[in-house]
Amino acid sequence: MRRFLALTFAVFVSAPLMLAQTGAGSPGVSPAPQEPGEPLRVSLLPGDPQSVAAVAAVKELMSDPAMSGIRFQVYPDLDLARADRRFLAESDLIVITPMNARAIAPLIDEDVREALATGGRAFAIGTGLQPLEELGASSEASLMPYVNAGGRANLVQLLRAALARSFRPGLTFAPPVAVPTKGFYDPVNERVFDTFDAFSAAYFERDPTARDRPWVGVVFSRTSITGSDVGLVRAVAAALEEKGLNALPVYSYPADSNIDDLLVDAVGASRVDAVVALSMKLGNTPEKGVPQMRRINAPIINAISLYSQSRANWEASKGGLDISERTWQLGGPELIGAVAPTVVASKEHVIDSTTGMSYVSTTPIPERIELLTARVQKWVHLRVTPAAEKRVALVYYNYLPPGPSGVGAYYLNVLPKSLWQVAQRLAKDGYTMPGAPQSEDELFAGVRAYGLNPLPDEDRAAYLDSIVSAGKAQLVAVSEYRTWFDGLPNKVRTEMVAQWGEPEDSTIMTWRDPQGKPYFVIPGQRWGNVYVGPQPTRGWEQLITAVLHSVSLPPHHQYLAYYLWLQRSFKPDAMIHLGTHATHEWRSTDAVGS
Incomplete structure (x- = not known):
């Protein structure tokens, strides 16, 4: 009889436990039997922000000989309502990383219950998971460090750990490796630097002519790195450089905390002549945001990445930005001094050409990137012109x-x-x-x-x-x-x-x-x-x-x-x-x- 294991976890929760690298599993969890010759089915429901990383992780696992006999499928949140979920209901291992467990639980209710009815196991990892626990999922905190660390590499090891515990005894897996909580990011080489000196040295080595150009900060969310969805950061940085400006992508977790420390030097002078704020939606905490803006002492340009709309939806809408986003995308940033709100990217459903799996990508809109960077160039010019x-x-x-x-x-x-x-x-x-x-x-x-x-x-x-x-x-x-x-x-x-x-x-x-x-x-x-x-x-x-x-x-x-x-x-x-x-x-x- 096929055994089902539903593994459910949520982001942003810490746990002190770490998995050993032996692959022996935890006490009380024995490997589930599998029908001889029958492929093992593994489904991932990673939440839209992690869906790019999830597809990348699956592609890496599919190329590993140790994963022979295993089939994978990825289900972003955007797909759940309309997707064919037969594979999900028949999966032997289901991994869920919900951004909103209450929203997705009704959509996968029948699929999870079908798995449990045939003797499967369901693991829930995180907080706010009561709707999923009501479907029969039980808590399993020992995998939480992989979720907290995030990203493609950690998803790979998480799946290896889960498989080792239930289906592939002896399968090795590595401990999680966390992305730094803040840093300077090179989108060309996908590398994080701890200091501005190290970042700028590598930057000037790549382009010696950049030494005398103005710097523009590009503040973005750490989730872009952990979710392997850095296309927008890369596009903005490249467009700024085309206009003769140096791009300084930076992030700080959680929620842009102390982002000014990255944009101000040791003596309190601003490193930048302008800031592109892909994140920095700090208006709900002006007591934190306003002092940061004063220290940065440069124009903050509010760059908006649509949270729930595709480009086609946005262009067809007379209302423009979805009403649910207007407070935090527009009103809040204005309260701390962000100006020139400019839509620069949309959320697009993408089919991976290699696997046929789908993910949700933050997709740059080229002409809007051009508009944004032209505005930034004008602000920098205004700042330095007599x-x-x-x-x-x-x-x-x-x-x-x-x-x-x-x-x-x-x-x-x-x-x-x-x-x-x-x-x-x-x-x-x-x-x-x-x-x-x-x-x-x-x-x-x-x-x-x-x-x-x-x-x-x-x-x-x-x-x-x-x-x-x-x-x-x-x-x-x-x-x-x-x-x-x-x-x-x-x-x-x-x-x-x-x-x-x-x-x-x-x-x-x-x-x-x-x-x-x-x-x-x-x-x-x-x-x-x-x-x-x-x-x-x-x-x-x-x-x-x-x-x-x-x-x-x-x-x-x-x-x-x-x-x-x-x-x-x-x-x-x-x-x-x-x-x-x-x-x-x-x-x-x-x-x-x-």
Whole structure:
């Protein structure tokens, strides 16, 4: 009769016991009999974070002659509900590492009970396992050190130990080898260093030209190493290096504790000019997070790896980031000062080409990695560029209604008080601002004369003529915009053309020179390296209040031309929106995590 052994364990629990290397098993556990000639079936349910390591461990075992006559299967959590679990129910050895025992127990209830009904054994290792114990699993703490250590190599030895105890007496196995609780990680050679000096020496040996480049910290979870799922860390590090930045991947367990010790040197100086925070979701403990941020003293860029969504799910969702993730992925990091939240990776179900087994991988999204590292490069540039060379765009809200009464918001003194104070501070700090107003009244008059979106019922052509002839408007040739527009994703272009027509047919904020050449007009004033102007309206020739909060209305061509001009012509180092929430909040993109 086939004997079943269900081995169940959970992560993050310590146990003092260690298995001997004899393979003799523990007292009271005798090897289970096996039908002659019948293959031994082993199933692993490793939890999604360890599923990559589990498949790698199985592949290693399958190449070992000592494992002949054994068949393996891996079941990630993502697969349980829809997977064919006949192999699981017929397995001789079932290994489970649940992240959430209560969630998976109902899914495997019948399979485990079928195994137990035929005389199998079930071992549960960890805490929070009551739902699995209710299926008949019993506790076995002596294997816990392998689970705590984690990773492919320890999974291999765990399975060898379990097989030695129940099915393969005399099979040797090694004790667990733990990954250091913190360190500097080289994703190229998959090596952990204890000190920055050792890491940087190896880094410069690999690339001697890196000595004079800025360092950017990449903070990630130790689980990425123990789960053999370091593809995202590797992709971010490589992309940073392509932009002339040195990547310093670091981790600290548990939960980024004392991560600042790795990013600050012995005298308290920061080693980095920016930090990519793949982890560092510390907002629920600001008393710990804020002091760390102050010691690091560098911009923290919130890089988001989707926890529960595939790329296809995320791209198809108008809501963007799953609602269950918004607090800890966005809100919490903001509380400790993390900025520029950027989705960079998704969770993907992958089939291993060699074994046909499935696992769940944290998969980088290439264009999002490019966006992230471009942002980091800008932050580093902003940090080291002298004030006199920095460019700043001050964009104020001017929509409800357009015209002089709609600058900012009715409850905010944007014009002139806030704008004046910002301009004064920029001048004091050494920004290049020739032609800037010398008084609040002069600023107020300039904005009213040259820096407004025209009212729906006024003579727009006359207004545009007046600001263009005064040299107080920026002009974007429709032909130049067309080249920018044609380089945008097809989905964006299709939606805009369907709503607003082709760029050449646009009448919104357009002006023609004496030769008839069309331009988009961007109101506002240019004071050297500082641009001050109104954010474009959302709609035109429509009921303004009806389109203000529309999340389905794509931007019109002048709206897009405005931001493309800022990005590609003016090229600001910083852009500041003053007033209320601004109209870009209601664009037809993902609500959160776009």
